[in-house]
Amino acid sequence: MIRIVIAEDQALVLGAIASLLALEPDLEIVGRAADGPQALELVRGLQPDILLSDIEMPGLTGIEVAARLKDCGVPTRVLIVTTFGRAGYLRRAIDAGVCGYLLKDSPADRLADAIRRVAAGGRVIDPELASVAAFAPADPLSDRERAVLRLAQDGRSNKEIGRAMALSPGTVRNYLSEAAAKLGAANRIEASRIARENGWL
Amino acid sequence: MIRIVIAEDQALVLGAIASLLALEPDLEIVGRAADGPQALELVRGLQPDILLSDIEMPGLTGIEVAARLKDCGVPTRVLIVTTFGRAGYLRRAIDAGVCGYLLKDSPADRLADAIRRVAAGGRVIDPELASVAAFAPADPLSDRERAVLRLAQDGRSNKEIGRAMALSPGTVRNYLSEAAAKLGAANRIEASRIARENGWL
DNA sequence: AAGCGCAGGTGACAAATGTCACCCCAAGGC
DNA sequence: GCCTTGGGGTGACATTTGTCACCTGCGCTT
Numbered sequence: 001m002i003r004i005v006i007a008e009d010q011a012l013v014l015g016a017i018a019s020l021l022a023l024e025p026d027l028e029i030v031g032r033a034a035d036g037p038q039a040l041e042l043v044r045g046l047q048p049d050i051l052l053s054d055i056e057m058p059g060l061t062g063i064e065v066a067a068r069l070k071d072c073g074v075p076t077r078v079l080i081v082t083t084f085g086r087a088g089y090l091r092r093a094i095d096a097g098v099c100g101y102l103l104k105d106s107p108a109d110r111l112a113d114a115i116r117r118v119a120a121g122g123r124v125i126d127p128e129l130a131s132v133a134a135f136a137p138a139d140p141l142s143d144r145e146r147a148v149l150r151l152a153q154d155g156r157s158n159k160e161i162g163r164a165m166a167l168s169p170g171t172v173r174n175y176l177s178e179a180a181a182k183l184g185a186a187n188r189i190e191a192s193r194i195a196r197e198n199g200w201l
Numbered sequence: 202m203i204r205i206v207i208a209e210d211q212a213l214v215l216g217a218i219a220s221l222l223a224l225e226p227d228l229e230i231v232g233r234a235a236d237g238p239q240a241l242e243l244v245r246g247l248q249p250d251i252l253l254s255d256i257e258m259p260g261l262t263g264i265e266v267a268a269r270l271k272d273c274g275v276p277t278r279v280l281i282v283t284t285f286g287r288a289g290y291l292r293r294a295i296d297a298g299v300c301g302y303l304l305k306d307s308p309a310d311r312l313a314d315a316i317r318r319v320a321a322g323g324r325v326i327d328p329e330l331a332s333v334a335a336f337a338p339a340d341p342l343s344d345r346e347r348a349v350l351r352l353a354q355d356g357r358s359n360k361e362i363g364r365a366m367a368l369s370p371g372t373v374r375n376y377l378s379e380a381a382a383k384l385g386a387a388n389r390i391e392a393s394r395i396a397r398e399n400g401w402l
Numbered sequence: 403a404a405g406c407g408c409a410g411g412t413g414a415c416a417a418a419t420g421t422c423a424c425c426c427c428a429a430g431g432c
Numbered sequence: 433g434c435c436t437t438g439g440g441g442t443g444a445c446a447t448t449t450g451t452c453a454c455c456t457g458c459g460c461t462t
Contacts (some may be wrong), residue, residue, distance in 0.1 A: 015309020108216020157393025190356025
């Protein structure tokens with residue numbers, strides 16, 4: 001019997017996935033979490049075989065939860081199921097030690113299968129994503145550029161960004177200009193869009 | 202027996218919801234669609250009692266599908282289930298003649314209930330959303346402002362936007378300035394973010 | 403010690419953006 | 433006829449961005 005905790009912030013989807021997995025006789029759902037911190041606590045307490053988690057969740061992302069579990073030496077294996085085919089997330093997920101990465105676009109019957117494979121010690125990556133990831137460019141941004149871009153994307157000016165990061169406005173401009181150049185964007189708006197679409201923010 | 206077509210672009214979620222509804226003896230899933238046009242065609246052909254649909258889908262949004270069904274006089278009642286609590290969508294959904302609007306955040310057991318109520322001729326609006334919507338400001342943007350903002354948000358310059366819309370760059374500037382003023386934003390980036398967050402784009 | 407790389411900064415300049423006042427003209431009231 | 437209204441536009445101006453060359457100080461090799 002494979003013991004599973006599910007973490008997913010949309011209650012309806014959480015319930016639906018649970019009912020899907022309940023059809024499988026060898027899988028048992030032992031816990032449900034609606035956000036990151038709750039997932040972490042639940043896994044620590046229940047020590048399930050598998051944590052099935054979304055990425056976008058309040059508090060902590062699924063990837064961050066995976067990283068913390070790894071740090072604490074919890075043996076639970078993490079399987080990420082998420083919306084975004086963003087190649088950038090995959091790399092970070094792997095770095096965080098997840099054992100599987102599925103897309104919500106993949107057919108439902110693949111899920112139980114993936115869980116069994118991961119529980120048996122294997123690694124699963126969505127085939128659709130695997131090929132994309134192989135060709136996907138690596139994140140070209142430095143930490144500073146990422147941070148600046150994150151602030152720029154919701155409309156802050158250079159001066160405000162500088163204030164927030166303890167940098168001079170001129171330096172902020174340089175970072176943004178550099179980031180745009182790296183991403184082939186014409187301006188900060190396009191740059192942050194590109195970065196966001198690739199999961200680099 | 203209530204006959205249902207489900208439209209949802211994420212296969213895994215689609216499958217999961219189907220398995221959830223399959224537990225209810227009085228509900229029957231007669232069709233599944235992965236995008237807007239497919240949903241439209243399926244509903245036209247099968248004439249189910251209910252179309253359960255997401256909003257964001259390739260091709261046509263759930264709301265657009267609902268509007269077309271209304272125009273064609275198809276008697277199927279539409280129930281929207283979606284991620285975004287954006288109040289702006291609700292208004293447009295109601296205008297398109299949908300009979301129900303649920304959030305994916307609401308508990309799973311509410312779904313079957315909502316379907317029965319809608320099938321019986323009732324209207325259902327997620328209670329969480331209903332109160333929000335009552336206080337939500339109406340969309341202050343004109344069609345032109347919306348269109349300009351949509352182009353601005355992915356980094357096009359005034360000149361490019363003007364070319365795309367057959368307007369002079371100066372006029373584009375005026376529209377954007379006006380839109381920003383209406384939304385209390387300092388610039389086009391913030392303006393489009395605010396509009397997006399409210400479901401006005 | 404000399405040299406290198408790198409984060410942060412400056413200054414100057416062109417271009418894009420934001421703001422505002424005001425113009426034109428085609429519908430529609432009356 | 434006259435007046436209003438609204439979409440589209442212009443011109444002028446201040447401010448903000450984007451680009452680029454170059455400076456500074458610090459830590460690190462060798």
